[in-house]
Structure formats: structure tokens, C-alpha cells
Amino acid sequence: MAVVLMCGATGAGKSTYARNLEAAGWLRLSFDVETWRHGFRSPDVPQDVLVEIEQDLREQLVEAVIEGEDVVVDFSFSTRALRDAYRALAAEIGVLAETVFLPVDRGTALARVRTRTGSGPDDLQLSDEQVVAHVDGFEVPTFAEHPLRVRDGDLELRHAVVADIEILLAFWAISAENAARPADEARPVAQLLARDPAAIIVAEQAGEIVGCVVACWDGWRANLYRLAVHPQQRGRGVGSRLLDQAERRLAALGATRMCAMVLDENDPGVALWRSAGYAPQGEWSRWVKPVVLH
Incomplete structure (x- = not known):
């Protein structure tokens, strides 16, 4: 079994990467998919709903790994603390979770998000201010975190x-x-x-x-x-x-x-x-x- 933690600011391409794994047979767990299923069409989701969704996704992660499935967790993982928490959760069930980080600069993120139409959970519309805040406030992972994979242009x-x-x-x-x-x-x-x-x-x-x-x-x-x-x-x-x-x-x-x-x-x-x-x-x-x- 494998667990991948998708990491990157909005517009980095995380969901595209995660959907490719999903197409290959992995279970994809996504906050955006779940908030959309709950009827929310913007990032403004009540905190109690977010807590409920995360608890459900954590349970799904544990159950899937125990059953032998590969899992990609399609969150932003914008802080070291959150990444550490999910690595610890995976370790409790005997799996070394790998963080996959997709860097994105402010200009690229803005350009990508501006093309969104709000057609689905992976196409949520955000204001320029929201995009900039997310990119600028992102706690970028380093190779002090293990294991880590970074997509850097044509290199990994x-x-x-x-x-x-x-x-x-x-x-x-x-x-x-x-x-x-x-x-x-x-x-x-x-x-x-x-x-x-x-x-x-x-x-x-x-x-x-x-x-x-x-x-x-x-x-x-x-x-x-x-x-x-x-x-x-x-x-x-x-x-x-x-x-x-x-x-x-x-x-x-x-x-x-x-x-x-x-x-x-x-x-x-x-x-x-x-x-x-x-x-x-x-x-x-x-x-x-x-x-x-x-």
C-alpha cells in the first residue's frame, strides 16, 4: 500500500496529478470534492463542516489502507504541522506517506485560477486576493521532511x-x-x-x-x-x-x-x-x- 499527500498552493496542479493516480486505481480523498457534495460552491465553508469532513476523510484513509488500497490525499497541505499529522496517521497503520510537492509562483497560480468557471469541485472560482494569500502564506516543504518528492519543471x-x-x-x-x-x-x-x-x-x-x-x-x-x-x-x-x-x-x-x-x-x-x-x-x-x- 502507498499513501501520497498532495502538497501545493491553489493552481499548482495537485488535483490533475491526483486524478491521474485515481485513473490508475488509487483512492482519491479530496476536501473540495466533499465540500461540493455538501452543497458548498465556494471556499467559504463553516468550520464545523470542515471538521466533520476531515474526520470522515481520515477514517476513509485508514480503512482503505487496511484493506490494501493505495490512497492519494488531495489536500493543499499548506503547513508542516498538517503534513506531520497525516504522516503520523499513516505511520500508525504501517505506511510511510510520501509528500508530493508541486511548486507554483504567484503569476502562474493567478493565471490558472482565472480560467476557472465553477463547473465542479476541481474548478472552484477564487478571487485574486484569495489566490495571492494562499500562495504567499504557503509553508513550503523542505527535504528535512521525509519522504518528499518535488516536481521542478522537467525534473523530479x-x-x-x-x-x-x-x-x-x-x-x-x-x-x-x-x-x-x-x-x-x-x-x-x-x-x-x-x-x-x-x-x-x-x-x-x-x-x-x-x-x-x-x-x-x-x-x-x-x-x-x-x-x-x-x-x-x-x-x-x-x-x-x-x-x-x-x-x-x-x-x-x-x-x-x-x-x-x-x-x-x-x-x-x-x-x-x-x-x-x-x-x-x-x-x-x-x-x-x-x-x-x-
């Missing part, structure tokens, strides 16, 4: 999982330019994911991994490793988008300074890090010692 960014390990090893062999480092092995990557399942962020295009970054937080230091992009995908902003999401994750966890490992002779990489505001710290040198077991 998501947390890596154990099933990705062998693919990542092959990807790093092509894309991570550092012949001086020890060869990658599956075991330490698996250990990292076991300790911090949210540490590795990958970028996919058409289902293939084209970039990744490792954003580690130990409660004191924030360290960035393996910002890598497939050679055929470089120059398209993949690395910048990964780095932005990694920084957001680490800042949400409490980091006040980011530390990155950058190969000196990797000119494109150095340029990316500099453009993102990073600079070498001249008074420090990296000291290393191989571990030799006796």
Missing part, C-alpha cells in the same frame, strides 16, 4: 532509497569527478540511509537519475558532499536546483553554516559553488588518514 527531486544504492554507485563512477577518493561501496551508503534516510537527494528526468547531492546533518555541523550531475545534463541548472534544496533541508534542521567538499581542479564545480555564495576557507587544510584495521 526526491529522497534516495535503499533500492537506489547500486544505481548511485554507477552514477558516481561517471559523474563524481575525484579519482583520489576511495572507491564507493554499497555498505556505507546503506549505513548512511539507515541513520538518516533523508540525507541523499536525487534529481530524476524520465525516471533516470541525472543528479544528486548528499546533505548531512549531525546536529552540529552541516556538510555537503557529492553534488554531481550527469555529464550530458550539465549546464541546465540541475546542480543549482539540487544545492538549493539541500541548503533548505539543512537550514530547516538548524544549520547556520554550510560546509562543502569541492575538488580544486573541478572548474565547473568551483564556479557553481562560488555562484551559490561559497568561498574557500584559506586558513584551514583538510587532513585525512586512511583507516587500517590491525
Whole structure:
């Protein structure tokens, strides 16, 4: 069983995504569908009705998962607290709920909502003021929340999982330019994911991994490793988008300074890090010692 929490401001395309899952056999749970069924044709729904509807939808979610159905919860999930609550609800019945976030800017949201005609629950008309308030007040999820999938143009960014390990090893062999480092092995990557399942962020295009970054937080230091992009995908902003999401994750966890490992002779990489505001710290040198077991 799978549970997906659709997340995004009005006009982001959540319901289109959710309806596609519904067409594939998923159960879709929607506030807008239920308020429409109750006779409301605008967002102005009494609070007691909203409470009643949410309780019913939560019960439907639990019952469906217990019966083995896949469920997409088509709400806005505009706050971290609400997302946490539904992840906890899914965890109680043994499911790790994934948040799927569809970003939308104010201009795009306004343009999309202005075309609505009020013909059904997924076509509710809103004023420009309501749209702007929803977009501007949205608490955007970060990769500190796990698991998360972000639709970013032609890319999808998501947390890596154990099933990705062998693919990542092959990807790093092509894309991570550092012949001086020890060869990658599956075991330490698996250990990292076991300790911090949210540490590795990958970028996919058409289902293939084209970039990744490792954003580690130990409660004191924030360290960035393996910002890598497939050679055929470089120059398209993949690395910048990964780095932005990694920084957001680490800042949400409490980091006040980011530390990155950058190969000196990797000119494109150095340029990316500099453009993102990073600079070498001249008074420090990296000291290393191989571990030799006796």
C-alpha cells in the first residue's frame, strides 16, 4: 500500500496529478470534492463542516489502507504541522506517506485560477486576493521532511532509497569527478540511509537519475558532499536546483553554516559553488588518514 499527500498552493496542479493516480486505481480523498457534495460552491465553508469532513476523510484513509488500497490525499497541505499529522496517521497503520510537492509562483497560480468557471469541485472560482494569500502564506516543504518528492519543471527531486544504492554507485563512477577518493561501496551508503534516510537527494528526468547531492546533518555541523550531475545534463541548472534544496533541508534542521567538499581542479564545480555564495576557507587544510584495521 502507498499513501501520497498532495502538497501545493491553489493552481499548482495537485488535483490533475491526483486524478491521474485515481485513473490508475488509487483512492482519491479530496476536501473540495466533499465540500461540493455538501452543497458548498465556494471556499467559504463553516468550520464545523470542515471538521466533520476531515474526520470522515481520515477514517476513509485508514480503512482503505487496511484493506490494501493505495490512497492519494488531495489536500493543499499548506503547513508542516498538517503534513506531520497525516504522516503520523499513516505511520500508525504501517505506511510511510510520501509528500508530493508541486511548486507554483504567484503569476502562474493567478493565471490558472482565472480560467476557472465553477463547473465542479476541481474548478472552484477564487478571487485574486484569495489566490495571492494562499500562495504567499504557503509553508513550503523542505527535504528535512521525509519522504518528499518535488516536481521542478522537467525534473523530479526526491529522497534516495535503499533500492537506489547500486544505481548511485554507477552514477558516481561517471559523474563524481575525484579519482583520489576511495572507491564507493554499497555498505556505507546503506549505513548512511539507515541513520538518516533523508540525507541523499536525487534529481530524476524520465525516471533516470541525472543528479544528486548528499546533505548531512549531525546536529552540529552541516556538510555537503557529492553534488554531481550527469555529464550530458550539465549546464541546465540541475546542480543549482539540487544545492538549493539541500541548503533548505539543512537550514530547516538548524544549520547556520554550510560546509562543502569541492575538488580544486573541478572548474565547473568551483564556479557553481562560488555562484551559490561559497568561498574557500584559506586558513584551514583538510587532513585525512586512511583507516587500517590491525
